[in-house]
Amino acid sequence: MPGLFGLVSVRQGAFLSKSHAQKAITSMAKALSHRDDYILETTIADREGFAIARLSHSAFRGFPWPKEQDIQASRSNVFLCGVFTNDHVRILNEERLNALPHSAPGILKELQGNFSLVLIHRNSHSVILAVDRKGSEPIFYCEHDGILYFAPEVKALLTTFGGQIKMNPEAVPILLSCGHLLGDQTLVSSMTRLPGGQMVQICDGEIERKSYWAFRPGEGPYENTEIELREELIRLLKESARKNMQDPPKTIIFLSGGLDSRGILAGALIASGNQGQTLNTVSYGLAEDIVGSDAFIAKRIAERFQLRHTFFQRKAENYAEAFEETNFLTDGLSDIAAFHPYELTILKCIKERGFDRVLRGDETFGWHGNVYSLQEAEAEVGLRSIRGISLYSKMLRPQYFREWSEAGDVAMAHLESEANGMEPTDAKDYLYFTHRLQGYLHSSASYKQVLFDHRNVLLDDSILEFLLRVPSKFRLHKVLYRNAVSAMYPSLKDIPLAVCSGLEDWDSELKKESALRKYMQKQIEDQNSGVWEYFDMNAVAGVFNSLSSFPRSSSSSSLRVRVRKKISSHIFSLFPRQAMAIRTTRFQSAMMPSQALLRFLVFKHWHDTFLSPHGNS
Known part of the structure; x- marks a missing residue:
């Protein structure tokens, strides 16, 4: 995908081998070039100890790349990727850059936008790698033999890393139990993701990761009334939608039947002067006529506001090809490829229609x-440890279930230390932003970034800073945001929210003759895979075969389930503390067989694709 990549000498005053630098840049560029129309720009300053490159979309090249004479003439060099929404030139001035590394946290905290950057001050051999507050332009990095390598995808690092490639024993159980990794994890033990609001500093021969900003909801100060907060949020939503739209004919808004996309649409409608016919929206699902589904409600919204709307059908065919391509792009960082394999195909169709953002x-x-x-x-x-999940105690070999349970406990303990001292509801929102949003949702964004200039309107820096001042009572069930959207564009309230996704029932797909079931069976019968060192083939096959013994739900049984859930929900609403305690206890061990099998599939494909070719595990 587009982004910054390269290598930097960690040792003060050390040169890079020019041939090694050129080879590393070439191999990483090849691994990252998923399209033929990317623009590649490189700077190899081997005597200064760095080689840095950038891949960009042809339609969105971004900031000027430093010229060779500028590299030689200046003590400070700046390499940028992404977009800034404030005056970055003023902030990244020569005087402040000359004060690196001490000035770096202040500089980064002032910058706003979706970006990754590298700052270099050669006199002090200070190097800063950083990403924005939410980590929207990813950087993964590793160190070997005194050289720091970095890239926007793990697979690019694997092409150049000279050390032994080992699986991360803390990350694998988190993937299996949670469906995604934690904020800084990858599946390779020596490689790390740089989380949002953090930087890597190289100075005096040392590598250190530091935080320059953190999402700590509830830290206050609480000086505004609910009405004042609502009006401020409305203003921020309008401004974020306006500055991210820019070119409506080339921009697509993903429209669901939920609340989140309505805030973006409301801002876009206002920015367009209520000219809905100038806005392009997209929804997808199994069918557009599933009553109450996201696509069904999106169609009603599009008709009501005269949007240029397109529906794409997700088809449960060609599962193997779609899954493997998506899981390759996402580096197995989450189970997104297993549950949403057809999104990439839809995105390619959107790209072919001429959209860039x-x-x-x-x-x-x-x-x-x-x-x-x-x-x-x-x-x-x-978020949970794998320890309590009985399905994995059957599927994994005893040694690895024990070792991964212990390693997963360590990862969870580290996570808990981050939130130590926070009020529980504040901790919940902190964990969501730091680990679920960045660990799961960003992996979903990664294959969109392969094709498009990708923007998250609701994660604008001004909105993130604003949320630090919002008390938890206004964050429960998004009440402040809900009220802001209703007040910003009241007519959107006339259309109800969706009550179902209208997407695939993967449990049913695994139980019946389907493309997924055939593919799963083939993978379980693959005796050459190195994954059987960790998983018991017979046990995995047993879980898979047991699915066919479960009857597929009929309409009457589905009705009984819905009624039972409604009754339980009513009872739980009367006793919220007890209900939450019961749900938490259940969650530690509950997992559907289909969920465990699909996550196994993600891990197996990643292991066979990236780890087995290196002869490592």
Whole structure:
């Protein structure tokens, strides 16, 4: 995908081998070039100890690349990728750059936008690698033999890394139990993701990761009324939509039947002067006529506001090809490829229609309701150790279930230390932003970034800073955001929210004759895979075969389930503390066989694709 990549000598005053630098840049560029129309710009300053390159979309080249004479003439060099929404030239002035590394946190905290950057001050041999507050332009990095390598995809690092490639024992159980990795994890033990709001500093021969900003909701100060906060949020939403739209004919808004995309649409309608016919929107699902689904409601919204709307059907065919291509692009960082394999095909269709930018609705306005302990906060966000999941105790070999349970516990303990001292509801929203949004949703964004200039309107820096001042009672169930959207564009309230996704039922797909079932069976019968060192083939096959013994749900049984859930929900609403405690306890062990099998599929494909060719595990 587009982004910054390269290598930097860690040792003060050390040169790089020019041939090694050129070879590394070439191999990383090849691994990252998923399209033929990317623009590649490189700077190899071997005597200064660095080689840095940038891949850009042809339609969105971005900032000027430093010229060779500028590199030689200046003590400070700046390499940028992405977009800034404030005056970055003023902030990145020569005087402040000359004060590196001490000035770096202040510089980065002032910058706003979606970016990654490298700052170099040669006299002090100070190097700063950084990403924006939400890590929207990813950087992964590793060190070997005194050289720091970095790139926007793990696979690019694997092409150049000279050390032994080992699986990360803390990350694998997190992937299997949670469906995504934690904020800084990769599946390779020596490689790290740079989380949002953080930087890597190289100085005096040392590498150090530091935080320059953190999303700590609830830190205050609380000086505004609910009405004042709502009006401020409306202003911020309008401004973010306006500056991210820029060129409506070339921009797509992903439109669902939910609340998040309505905030973006409301801002876009206002920015367009209520000219809905100038706005392009997209929805997808199994069918557009599933009553109450995202696509069904999106169609109603599009008709009501005369949007230029397109529906794309997700088809449960060609699963193997679609899954493998997506999982390759995402480096197995989450289970997104297993559950949403056809999105990439849809995105390619959108690209072929001439669109260059997509607006997406990831947000952090508040994740669900109240929690009363840190453990409940983790459960509500979907974070847990593999230890309590009985399905994996059967599927994994005893040695690895034991070792991965211990390693997963260590990862969870580190996560808990981050949120130590926070109020439970604040901790919940912190964990959501830091680990679920950046670990799961950003992996979904990565294959969009392969094709488009990708923007998250609801994660604008001004909105993130604003949310630090919003009390938890206004973040519960996104109440402040909900009220702001209703007040900003009241007629959107006339159309109800979706009540179902209208997407695939993967449990049913695994139980019946389907492309997924055939592919799963083929993978389980693959005796040459190195994954059987960790998983018991017979046990995995047993879980898979047991699915066919479960009857597919009929309409009457589905009705009974819905009625039962409604009754349980009503009872739980009367006793919220007890209900949350019960849900948390259940969550530690509950997992559907289809969910465990699909996550196994993600891990197996990643292992066979990236780890086995290196002869490592």
